[in-house]
Amino acid sequence: MMKINETRFKSRMEQINSIAVTEDDGMMRLALSDADKAARDLLTGWMEEAGMTVKIDDMGTIYGTLKGSDENAKPICVGSHMDTQPNGGRYDGLFGVMAGLEAIVSISESGADVKSDLILADWTNEEGARFVPPMLASGVVAGQFEAQWVYDKQDVDGIRYEDELIRHGYKGDEANRLTDAKAYLEPHIEQGPVLDAQGKNCGIVTGALGITGLDVTVRGEANHAGTTPMSHRKDPMTAAAEAIVKIQKNCIDFGEPAVLTNGIIHAEPASKNIVPGEVYFSIDLRYHTDEGMAELERQTISIIEETCAAHGVEVDISQYWKARPATFHEAVVGCVEEAAEENGLDAMRMISGAGHDAVFINDIIPTGMIFVPSIKGMSHCPQEDTKEEDLVKGVEMTADVLLKLDALDI
Ligand SMILES: [Zn+2]
Structure with missing residues (x-):
């Protein structure tokens, strides 16, 4: 089991969650807002500090890559999104990005021999709260949407997606899009009551509605x-x-x-x-x-x-x-299941009711997800919460699953 730096993980999550706090302690990090830009700047800084190469694609997706030891191995990608709903919660999306970051940094510090490049992705506008519909960047990367159609999306004030990308300096190159990888893994909070109600501490996600x-x-x-x-x-x-x-x-x-x-x-x-x-x-x-x-x-x-x-x-x-409904790749799901077992977690297989970037990426790359419990199933609201120990276990799981994927033959 990979040892992670719990203090660093919590402190980084806290730094991002203190950027734009609403009156009732909710998060207000709408996609490509000033708050999202501040979170992006922190993330890219941490990526660089960890020796990762930072690239931005034409949709504003941020990719940080830690070089692997085998030139011929396909990369493995982990990620989620940092945008929130208006007055949203602290963990929807952000947990996956921070878990991925901490997992990759810990793996790097451990000196483990990893063959694949490990890529951390932050997808733009997953929530669909500012620019409708949701999952715009992952949708373009997976071939669901045309880039120009997304660029022309406007928020309620008539501000265009592309103009916000340019204003914040996050319009990168199409050539940087994630096109091929061995696997994509997305850690996320469940956003529903099932794990909490059944006293489980890990969800092995087999697909999404x-x-x-x-x-x-x-x-x-x-x-x-x-x-x-x-x-x-x-x-x-x-x-x-x-x-x-x-x-x-x-x-x-x-x-x-x-x-x-x-x-x-x-x-x-x-x-x-x-x-x-x-x-x-x-x-x-x-x-x-x-x-x-x-x-x-x-x-x-x-x-x-x-x-x-x-x-x-x-x-x-x-x-x-x-x-479309998504069925995740059995080999990736299997790695999540094995890691849960080895970590002594009380896990269950489940289907995600919520949409995630993983649903689109699943069309082009073998995909899987890890769920951590949401207390009382609350999400998209300031009450959204997950026990600290469950968050930490989720990060450890993420690191272990990345290593298993690296060793996997698919
Ligand atoms: Zn989310």
């Missing part, structure tokens, strides 16, 4: 709330409300791990005494297999269409986002 995002617009007829009898209305609100109840019920009947969320609903013209003319609502749908996902999508859409038809209103459904 696919995500389909739908925009639904229901159109009826705006009219007077007093003079329009109920029988004469074309009310998109009642149709939307009924459709939402039905698709939620259908998702429950579909069975776990299916989840469906209606996070946004709004009406036009949004007046208390007007039957609305138009109602918009969002759908976030998740499942772990391609076939199941397609079937759940089909059922959801047909329920909405039938309900709207019964109410005599029109409906438009469009997809704004899609990430």
Whole structure:
């Protein structure tokens, strides 16, 4: 088992987490904000201090490379993201980057013979909080998105992704993108309650739920709330409300791990005494297999269409986002499982409900993830927390898995 420098790991995490703290002790490190730039500068400084070569790709992804002993060995990459949600938590994303850094630095200091180059990656805009959708940099690297499409993404103030990259000096070269590696490993907090509730201290992640995002617009007829009898209305609100109840019920009947969320609903013209003319609502749908996902999508859409038809209103459904379910590479998952066993951890195999850069990178590189528990499953909020001992075990695991990957023949 690799011995890590616990004090250094905690102090570095603390330094980044003290950059932009909100009133209620949350983090405000939106992608490519001044706070993110400050965190990036600290990270690249630590990389250089550890003798790593720092490179930036055209999406702003930071890669720090520690040279391996075998010129012919493919590199091994570990990483996550440092951006946060607005008023987000201390560990979502940052833990993976800091665990990767501490693991690589400890391996280097131990003098262990590592054949592969070890690369630490910090992906830009994983959260999708400032620039929508999430996982933009890893999406470009994995061939999901076009670079120009990402460059033109604007935040709520109309500021472009590319302009922020340039302003902060983090627009690098396409040639620096991670294109080929032996494996990619992402340590992350679970962000859900499963490990904590079952008293486990490590998650061996076997894959991630696919995500389909739908925009639904229901159109009826705006009219007077007093003079329009109920029988004469074309009310998109009642149709939307009924459709939402039905698709939620259908998702429950579909069975776990299916989840469906209606996070946004709004009406036009949004007046208390007007039957609305138009109602918009969002759908976030998740499942772990391609076939199941397609079937759940089909059922959801047909329920909405039938309900709207019964109410005599029109409906438009469009997809704004899609990430296919991911099944991680068995050899990488196996290394995580072995390391957990050797470290005497109480671990379990599990599927990630959240999207991660690992989901996209899995398309081009054999990938795996390590989860550490989230207390009460809280995430994307200031209450997000993980026991210190679990964080430290997560770093030790990361170092051990990197060494196992180095020894692995895949
Ligand atoms: Zn994250």
